[in-house]
Every structure is written in structure tokens, then in C-alpha cells.
Amino acid sequence: MSSETSRPASNSGTPTPAFAGQKVFITGASQGIGAETARFFAANGARVVLNGRNVKALETVLASLAQVPEGPHLITPADVSDEKAISDAMAKAISEMGGLDILICNAGFQIEGPSEDFSVADFERVMGVNVLGTAIPARQALRYWLKNDIKGRIVVNSSVHQIIPKPGYLSYAASKGALGNIVRTLALEYASHGIRINAVAPGAIVTPINDSWVNDPEQYKVVSSHIPMKRPGQSAEIAAVIGFLAGPASSYITGQTLFVDGGLTLYADFEKNWSS
Template sequence: MDLKGKVAVVTGAGSGIGYAIAQRFAAAGAAVAINYFGYENEARALAERMNSQGGRALAVKADVAKAGEVAAMVEQTTRELGGCHVLVNNAGVEKAMPLLDVTEEEWDKEVSINLKGAFLCLQAAGRAMRDSGQGGSIVNISSIHEDFPFPLHGPYCASKGGLRMLMRNAALELAPYQIRVNNVAPGAVATPINTGTLNDPAKMQRLSEIIPVGRMAKPEEVADVALFLASDSASYVTGSTYYVDGGMVRYAEPL
């Protein structure tokens, strides 16, 4: 699989899964716009390293929950890198909190970034792909929690469930423009967002019990699936969610 001649925007690419995806895409030949809001130093260093190694990369600061900043990011990417053929909606946040204690502010924050932000980026990149006449691929980094309940994470689950249906609708509406839309749904992944879990031996032990393959994923394992969906190898693939969870959503115990 390669992305030679493609330009990709990866949101939330200063750390974790987004960082790994940006690296994979660059290694596959893509020019990459590395979006960040936090992790600025990491995003800029990654772009500089890609450029020094003969690739083409751009670090772009944008709050994905703000339409004007998203539009400017896509416009800058198109102008400086020569197009927008792939979008990876990766930016996301989560916070553990009992449902009855969730504040309006926290609800708005998670839904705005995880769902509204994905919509705004999909819309802006989708317009660029449509207008180019070349089509493209949109990959949303969702979660197993678009289907699988996650107590104490009500806003997160609601936003990811919404992202599932946004993907399905978008796949149908954008297909006439040769734009494919799919979700990647990671389970437990060793990234900064899971630092608390990674530092808790009891939680790590329990994860090893409920994940059939017995371990957390590496960010690169999620990036490999995103690369497939972004590439022409997935030219007939649209409208689906691809689980990268070691079988976690299928976990069951005999009675």
C-alpha cells in the first residue's frame, strides 16, 4: 500500500494514534498536514523531521471545533501541499465522570471536539475533494465505544455513537463524488490518553483478561488499518467500521 501523490490531513496528530498515523502516511509517500492544538512542539518536530528526510509535511494549529479554523487549515493544506486527498479525523478527548455529575461544559467540550469537530473537518475536506474532481478517503478514528458501553464516559460514548451514524450517512452522500468514508474503532491503546490505566497494575491485569489477545494495542497497529482505508487498496470500501481491539467487543465468559 502506498500514498504516493496524495496529500493527507491528520487531526490531533501531535501525539498518540494521530502521531503514528502521520508517520505511517509519510512513510507511504504522502504529504502530510499535521494538525495540532496541544502538543505543538511534538507536531512541529515531526513535520521538521519528515521534511528533513525528503518528505513534505506541514504542522497546522487549528481547533477542530471551530469552523473558521478548520476551513483555514484545509485551505492552507491545499495551497501549500497541493491538494487534500485524505482526511483522518483523529482529534478527540474523554474524561471519566458519573453521568449524573456531567456538567454542561464537559458535555459540550467532548461532543464539540469528538463529533462536531469530525463533522466540520469532514465537510471542509469533503468539499475540497469534491471540487478537485479526484475524490478521496475520509477515515474517522472512532472507538469501540461507538457500540460498546463505557460506564462513566457518557459524553464520549454519545459522541462516538454519533460519529458512527455520521460516517454511514456521509458514505452514502459522498459516494457520487468518489469519496469513501469509514471508521476505525480502536479498543485499548497505549497512548497518552490512557496514561492512568497504563500506570495502574490492577487495570492492566483486568485488561489482559477481557481482551482476547491479552494486551493493549500499539498506536502503529491502528495506523496500519488507517493506511489501508486511505489507500487505493480500499477503493471499494466505504460505509463501515473496522475494529482494532484485539477482540475486546467480543469478550464473553462461560456461565
């Protein structure tokens, strides 16, 4: 039986890493927030499984991870929207690692286009990765934890667009809205088993998905101007919050979405009073 507890100091007097001995499965781990989250957990003692579709990119991330005594980190390539592929990948990872403590549902993507012209195929692709790509891995983790009486944790990477509209990205906004209720529903359903499910909702973050403005100095300034803290976030800042939600410091938190957005959800236009 596994439970969330603080790790004692080692006999040498050196504090034991926060996630020592923990096994973590991360979807969408080939770049950006997923890759940085993998580095965070490995640096804090966890054994990590990297999931994604780009094997070469996953291997690059794998090479950057700190080694841990429990064994090598793993790569399990699979499309999270493919039920059999991701289910088999998780079963293989659990078998090779000898367990699973934490699932990070990070995989996601978006397709831009006017809402009057969206294609059903594109809409289904986005929902498949962002929604089914969260629900299926969560289902597999829950089955394992319930069978083995493990108090596991799931952290979902959502978005500020869980609550902020995103014109031109209808399927993406719909998918992120769905994630909020998936988290709340699963959290309520499994709270009595000691299983916790939460979400982090990033704002504008410096990641490859945002290269169009990250690499354009003028656009970078424009984006920053809309954020109350006047800068975009870094992947490491999101990874740290994911670590918090997966760790013992948040042991009484479940069903919540934590917005990590530099104040983007604070209605920045009201920073100066113009309405009264």
C-alpha cells in the same frame, strides 16, 4: 482529477511507496495514534499536514517524519471544534500542498464523571471536539473534492465505545456513537462521486490518553485480562488499519467501521460458556 490507483514501480525497479504523491491532513496529530498515523503515511510516501493545538508537540512529531520528494510536511495548529480556525487551517494546507487526497479525523478527548452530575459545558466540549471536530473538517474536504472532481477518502478514528457502553463517560460514548452514523451518512451521500468514508474503532491501545493504566503494571494486567487476545494494542497497529482504509486495497469499502480491538467487541465473558 485524482483517483485511487495502485502506484507502478519506478524506473529504477524500486517499488513506489503506496501513498507517493498523496496529500494527507491529520487532526489530533500531536501524539498517540495521530502521530503514529502521520509517521505511517510519511514513511509510505505521502506529504502530511499535522493538525492539533500543541505546537511544540506537533513540531516534535514533524521532526520524526520521513521526508518525501513532493515537499516538506506542514503544521497547521487549530482547534477542530472552532469552525473558522479549522476551516482556515485546511484551506491554508490545501493551498500550500497543492491539493488534498486523504483526511484523517483523529482528534478526540473524554471527560470522566458520574452521569447524574455532568455539566452541559463539559458535554458540549466533548461533542465539539469529537463530533463537530469530525464534521467540520469532513465538510471542508468534501467541498474541495466535489469542486475539483477528486475521489478523496476520509478515515475517522472512532472507538469500541461506538457500540460498547462506557459508564462514567456519557458524553464520550454519545460522541462515538454519533461518529458511526456520520460515517454511514456521508458514505452513502457521496459514494456516487467516488468518495469513500470509513472509520476505525480501536479498543484498549497504548497511548498517552491511557497513561493511567499503561504506566501501572497491575492495572495493565487487569486491562489485558479483559481482552480476548490478552494484550492492549499499539498505535502502529491502528495506523496500519487507517492506512488500509485510506488506500487502494480497500477501494470497494465505504460506510464501514472496522473494529481493531483484540476481540474486545466479541463479548469476552462468553469465551467460556456459562449461560447454557
